[in-house]
Amino acid sequence: MAxxxxxxxxxxxxxxxxxxxxxxxxKRAKISLSILGVxxxxxxxxxxxxxxxxxxxxxxxxxxxTINVHGVEKPVLEPSTTGLGLGVxxxxxxxNPRSYFxxxxxxxxxxxxxxxxxxxxxxxIGTTAxxxxxxxxxxxxxxxxxxxxxxxxxxxxxxxxxWAFPVYLLAISLSVVLLTSGLTIGFIHLGPGSFALPxxxxxxxxxxxxxxxxxxxxxxLREREFVRAAIGTGAKxxxxxxxxILPNVMPSVVVFIPIIVSLSMLTESALSFLSIGVQPxxxxxxxxxxxxxxxxYTRPMVGLAPGIMIVLTAAALNLYGDAVxxxxxxxxxxxxx
Amino acid sequence: xxxxxxxxxxxxxxxxxxxxxxxFFIFFATPGVDPxxxxxxxxxxxxxxxxxxxxxxxxxxxxxxxISMMRHLFVERDLTSYVNRGAKVIPQLSQAIPATFSxxxxxxxxxxxxxxFFGVLAASSKRKWxxxxxxxxxxxGISLPVYWLxxxxxxxxxxxxxxxxxxxxxPLGYVGLSDNPWQWFLHLIFPWLTLAVLYAGIxxxxxxxxxxxVMGEDYIKTERAKGxxxxxxxxxxxxxxxLMTIVSLFGLDFGALVGGYALLTEVVFGIQGVGKLTxxxxxxxxxxVIMATVMYSSFFVVFMNALVDVLYAVLDPRVRRx
Numbered sequence: 251m252a253x254x255x256x257x258x259x260x261x262x263x264x265x266x267x268x269x270x271x272x273x274x275x276x277k278r279a280k281i282s283l284s285i286l287g288v289x290x291x292x293x294x295x296x297x298x299x300x301x302x303x304x305x306x307x308x309x310x311x312x313x314x315x316t317i318n319v320h321g322v323e324k325p326v327l328e329p330s331t332t333g334l335g336l337g338v339x340x341x342x343x344x345x346n347p348r349s350y351f352x353x354x355x356x357x358x359x360x361x362x363x364x365x366x367x368x369x370x371x372x373x374x375i376g377t378t379a380x381x382x383x384x385x386x387x388x389x390x391x392x393x394x395x396x397x398x399x400x401x402x403x404x405x406x407x408x409x410x411x412x413w414a415f416p417v418y419l420l421a422i423s424l425s426v427v428l429l430t431s432g433l434t435i436g437f438i439h440l441g442p443g444s445f446a447l448p449x450x451x452x453x454x455x456x457x458x459x460x461x462x463x464x465x466x467x468x469x470x471l472r473e474r475e476f477v478r479a480a481i482g483t484g485a486k487x488x489x490x491x492x493x494x495i496l497p498n499v500m501p502s503v504v505v506f507i508p509i510i511v512s513l514s515m516l517t518e519s520a521l522s523f524l525s526i527g528v529q530p531x532x533x534x535x536x537x538x539x540x541x542x543x544x545x546x547y548t549r550p551m552v553g554l555a556p557g558i559m560i561v562l563t564a565a566a567l568n569l570y571g572d573a574v575x576x577x578x579x580x581x582x583x584x585x586x587x
Numbered sequence: 588x589x590x591x592x593x594x595x596x597x598x599x600x601x602x603x604x605x606x607x608x609x610x611f612f613i614f615f616a617t618p619g620v621d622p623x624x625x626x627x628x629x630x631x632x633x634x635x636x637x638x639x640x641x642x643x644x645x646x647x648x649x650x651x652x653x654i655s656m657m658r659h660l661f662v663e664r665d666l667t668s669y670v671n672r673g674a675k676v677i678p679q680l681s682q683a684i685p686a687t688f689s690x691x692x693x694x695x696x697x698x699x700x701x702x703x704f705f706g707v708l709a710a711s712s713k714r715k716w717x718x719x720x721x722x723x724x725x726x727x728g729i730s731l732p733v734y735w736l737x738x739x740x741x742x743x744x745x746x747x748x749x750x751x752x753x754x755x756x757x758p759l760g761y762v763g764l765s766d767n768p769w770q771w772f773l774h775l776i777f778p779w780l781t782l783a784v785l786y787a788g789i790x791x792x793x794x795x796x797x798x799x800x801v802m803g804e805d806y807i808k809t810e811r812a813k814g815x816x817x818x819x820x821x822x823x824x825x826x827x828x829x830l831m832t833i834v835s836l837f838g839l840d841f842g843a844l845v846g847g848y849a850l851l852t853e854v855v856f857g858i859q860g861v862g863k864l865t866x867x868x869x870x871x872x873x874x875x876v877i878m879a880t881v882m883y884s885s886f887f888v889v890f891m892n893a894l895v896d897v898l899y900a901v902l903d904p905r906v907r908r909x
Contacts, residue, residue, distance in 0.1 A: 407601070407605075410598075410602055411602055411605045411606060411609065414602050414606060414885065414888055414889045414892060415606055415609070415885050415888075416842075416843050416845065416846025416847055416884055416885055416888050417843065417846070417847055418846050418847045418848075418850055418851075419846035419847075419865075419880075419881045419884055419885060422865065422869060422877065422881065423610060423613045423614065423877065423878075423881050424613060426625075426869060426872065426874070426877055427613055427614060427617050427625065428617065512730070516730075516732055519732055520732060520733075520734060520851060523732075523734050523735075523851070524851075524854070524866060524869065525869070525870070526869065536732075539732075539734070539735055539738070542738070543738065546738055546741065546742055546746075547742070547745070547746050550742050550746075553735070553738050554739070554742075556735075557732060557735035557736075557738070557739070560730075560732050560735065561727070561730050561731055561732070561735075564729075564730035564731075564732075565726050565727055565730035567730075568726045568729060568730055569726055572722075572726070
């Protein structure tokens with residue numbers, strides 16, 4: 251026993267392992283990961299729910315359908331009785347998972363089923379755009395910081411320009427031009443309904459937020475003794491970057507991931523809310539909130555439910571981000587918070 | 588100081604030029620997109636298309652068109668819309684600016700006060716539950732989609748409760764400050780609160796962490812060793828130092844707000860500002876208006892950033908030499 255103890259004392263853990271151990275014990279990490287797990291699982295099961303449980307097609311309007319609520323046959327879209335009697339009031343939440351659990355939207359589509367499908371779009375676009383952004387930023391940050399000179403100057407100026415451009419305005423300009431016709435570069439054609447467009451747009455706009463700190467870090471790392479030693483021993487550039495630089499910028503990159511994914515998700519839903527993100531009939535949490543705008547005072551659930559999902563997901567991601575940051579940052583640990 | 592301002596000014600001109608070129612390219616030179624069809628709006632007839640091609644001089648080379656476009660936007664300011672036949676774009680824009688400024692400035696005052704107050708409280712409070720509670724509320728704040736929060740606020744203030752508790756809340760919209768100051772205030776109070784929540788969340792988090800970091804610095808230890816009271820250390824040194832970060836953050840956010848969350852807030856609360864103008868133009872694909880709002884707003888952002896940098900250099904001499 252004594253021998254084992256001493257061996258543990260000699261072979262100290264790697265920083266990554268220490269961080270992981272702290273993270274595993276972190277209550278915030280546990281809570282946020284479980285929330286995220288449930289939301290991802292629910293969204294993943296969207297086709298199963300709409301096909302087997304609710305038995306409705308969330309992408310087709312059903313204007314004349316009726317459903318049975320507590321033995322009473324009711325139309326999904328009831329002709330409006332207030333005001334001029336124009337328009338329709340969709341059915342409210344039945345709280346019965348088998349039919350219109352959260353009610354119907356203005357076109358008689360099952361809100362619950364759309365909510366789950368919407369989660370798929372929002373999570374998929376948010377995550378992909380976020381990871382794409384991190385990847386690009388890593389590339390730009392390392393190249394600019396390591397090469398320095400005119401490469402750095404050019405890349406930094408480009409980052410300055412994107413940085414100064416208000417995020418939503420850049421996204422609006424790009425979307426308004428691209429979303430109606432799609433993008434054609436050479437033989438690659440992205441259709442207007444493709445998710446690739448919002449992913450690319452969102453992925454690009456946040457690059458400066460991540461690339462700038464990475465560049466600054468690489469710039470500082472390049473002057474450190476161990477990197478100079480590697481250069482002095484004649485190591486290849488690729489070896490230096492992958493063995494010396496990359497492992498040292500990874501902690502800050504890891505901290506950025508949940509924050510950027512959450513930001514991308516919020517941006518996606520905002521763009522979809524403005525009708526320049528995910529295009530109908532596809533759903534995202536943003537488009538459903540937009541659908542709910544017209545029904546706000548009669549059927550508030552249509553707009554409320556997707557918003558609650560966004561808040562839950564974004565808050566869980568940010569909470570997880572805090573936990574990761576504290577686990578990786580020895581200073582904050584020393585501070586005892 | 589003078590060289591710093593000159594250098595910052597040159598950088599600003601560079602970024603302004605690049606942004607205008609970028610916007611121009613997005614609207615006029617995106618591969619596979621016909622700009623005439625975009626500008627003319629949906630389902631435009633051949634004649635309108637011809638008119639657009641003629642008035643925007645689409646047959647001329649790109650650099651020529653860029654210069655003529657900038658002239659129409661900033662010098663002659665006579666850019667006209669094709670969706671709303673003959674409507675001049677720039678007057679629409681300048682009419683919308685006061686509403687946006689009212690919204691943004693009011694919200695900024697709210698979130699600065701809330702952010703600083705709760706940030707300092709979280710960093711300094713002796714009671715154990717305060718810091719985690721404020722941190723948690725900060726996370727909720729930054730996770731709220733502002734347009735959705737606005738809808739929830741509308742649902743509360745404009746629906747059933749509108750007949751009792753919130754009877755004093757006017758219907759959605761905007762009243763000019765010079766028309767009726769009291770109505771101006773009443774119309775904006777909930778939009779201000781909504782917009783301020785997100786940024787208050789960010790500022791609380793940033794300020795709290797910043798104070799924590801500064802509290803670990805050597806000069807704070809020195810201060811303590813000299814026997815300064817904890818209060819003096821917190822306010823005179825830690826908070827003051829951390830506010831520097833807030834100043835630079837504020838410049839960035841305040842500028843970016845115009846083209847970001849303010850747009851969404853205006854849409855939800857029906858405030859006829861620049862954001863609502865952009866949104867309405869987006870709905871009927873009125874490209875000249877969108878181009879003008881994008882151009883003017885991003886210029887405002889760049890200008891604000893430059894201004895903040897100069898102010899920062901005035902406050903902190905170390906920056907000037909960097």
